[in-house]
Amino acid sequence: MGMRLWWGVSAAVVLSFGLPACGGGYDAWSRSSASGGAAPAAVQTAPAPEPAYARGESVVREQPSDAMYRGAGDGARVRYAEADTGGAAAGGSGGDAGEDDPEPEEASDAHDGPLLIYLANVGLAVHQVDDKMSRVEALVRDAGGHLDQRTDQMIRVRVPAGRFQEVLHAILELGDVLSRNVQVQDVTEEFHDVQLRIRTLEAMYARVQRLLEESEDVRSALAVEEHLERITMQLETLRGRLRYLSDRVAFSTITVTFQEQSTVSEPTFELPFAWLRGLGLQNLLRLR
Amino acid sequence: MNRLIPLMVVALAAGCGPGFELTLPDRFVDLTDDPDVSHGHFQMRATTPDGVVVGVQELDHRVDGSLTFWSEAVTRRVRDQQGYALLAEEDITAGTGERGHLMRFGRDLSGHSYRYTLALFVTPDRIVVVEAGGREEAYEALEEGIERSIRAMRL
Numbered sequence A: 001m002g003m004r005l006w007w008g009v010s011a012a013v014v015l016s017f018g019l020p021a022c023g024g025g026y027d028a029w030s031r032s033s034a035s036g037g038a039a040p041a042a043v044q045t046a047p048a049p050e051p052a053y054a055r056g057e058s059v060v061r062e063q064p065s066d067a068m069y070r071g072a073g074d075g076a077r078v079r080y081a082e083a084d085t086g087g088a089a090a091g092g093s094g095g096d097a098g099e100d101d102p103e104p105e106e107a108s109d110a111h112d113g114p115l116l117i118y119l120a121n122v123g124l125a126v127h128q129v130d131d132k133m134s135r136v137e138a139l140v141r142d143a144g145g146h147l148d149q150r151t152d153q154m155i156r157v158r159v160p161a162g163r164f165q166e167v168l169h170a171i172l173e174l175g176d177v178l179s180r181n182v183q184v185q186d187v188t189e190e191f192h193d194v195q196l197r198i199r200t201l202e203a204m205y206a207r208v209q210r211l212l213e214e215s216e217d218v219r220s221a222l223a224v225e226e227h228l229e230r231i232t233m234q235l236e237t238l239r240g241r242l243r244y245l246s247d248r249v250a251f252s253t254i255t256v257t258f259q260e261q262s263t264v265s266e267p268t269f270e271l272p273f274a275w276l277r278g279l280g281l282q283n284l285l286r287l288r
Numbered sequence B: 001m002n003r004l005i006p007l008m009v010v011a012l013a014a015g016c017g018p019g020f021e022l023t024l025p026d027r028f029v030d031l032t033d034d035p036d037v038s039h040g041h042f043q044m045r046a047t048t049p050d051g052v053v054v055g056v057q058e059l060d061h062r063v064d065g066s067l068t069f070w071s072e073a074v075t076r077r078v079r080d081q082q083g084y085a086l087l088a089e090e091d092i093t094a095g096t097g098e099r100g101h102l103m104r105f106g107r108d109l110s111g112h113s114y115r116y117t118l119a120l121f122v123t124p125d126r127i128v129v130v131e132a133g134g135r136e137e138a139y140e141a142l143e144e145g146i147e148r149s150i151r152a153m154r155l
Helices: A003-024 A026-033 A128-141 A159-173 A188-214 A218-250 A281-285 B067-081 B136-151
Strands: A042-044 A058-062 A077-079 A116-123 A146-150 A154-160 A177-186 A250-258 B044-047 B053-060 B085-095 B099-107 B113-123 B128-136
Touching: A003 B128, A077 B067, A116 A218, A116 B113, A128 A146, A128 A154, A128 A250, A154 A159, A159 A177, A159 A250, A188 B113, A218 A250, A218 B136, A281 B053, A281 B113, A281 B128, B067 B113, B085 B136, B099 B136, B113 B136, B128 B136
Parallel strands: A058 A177, A116 A250
Antiparallel strands: A042 A077, A116 A177, A146 A154, A154 A250, B044 B053, B053 B128, B085 B099, B099 B113, B113 B128
């Protein structure tokens, strides 16, 4: 019995590391999920309004798609729901992976569009900084977003993806815009890959846990528990990544920076007229 | 209402060109002849007690740049490189008919908001640069009078 158990554990470990990477574990998950494995997040997206970029706005699109903007529409959400934890693969005695985490609800792999992360960086001229930062905060609060970070020269906010365009345009109206950059990152493929790896590991966890229940001596039980621990750690890492991606898709990030262009860009062309370099308040107001 | 006092600066010294005449609101005092004041490249400077300062430079127009060229050069320098907010700009005419361009900027320094106005007059021989600035509250109270003075400037 001891040898059989060792072979079982070894095979389980090999599969636990091999299957997620090879991408062929979907069927395995489908079978195991029926026996109680925790399911991945359901993703719901809705069409977005076409973005209206103007005035030479710089837009960087990563992994461009003809449906690039659909994912960040009014209803772009990544939704978690409490799963039936009874018999959930990762919730057994061999580990507490995900016990306190909101478990994703039953999988619904079909979604309407790509999962997109929107990032915007806006450079505003340095004038009435405190007032403008407060107005950015108010705009974001009204849109259902929140402050992420604020310093003397910078404010970073998170806004629901469906309100991204509206809030960004409102921010651009606040002051003299020196620079702007919008990035769109398509994470659909990574999101589903992580989901798949989670499902596979959960199924593996369940199988190894059954081996633990069948173990007949302490040495074997400890070895199996060690493997369960490894699977648990992998699951926690992947679930963390899934939560991160979900959060980034659901809430877009807008960073507004107030600082002179010269400190944030490469050396600029400079006209050879000395009097131009003397312009500004520093020289004008220096009387002594 | 400010009573205007004439504050004449006539740069008639040899090599200084034909000069200019600028009449500022009565809250300003002319510092041009004060030897304790370092004027650097300014031909004239004046200040109010609360730190609104006006300065004028008169430069030889050594290259053939248009008003548009110099206005854009100033904007790139002040706005794009120094981070000033360009609040508004408009073409203006001096009291003696020369075409000019006026730009209103804003800038925070050490946690306080400042205003900075720059007017350019370009002739075939000269470029006259008028700068005015100070703390936002103090400047705004004088802005109208300062701009009226700039538009009435005699070159």
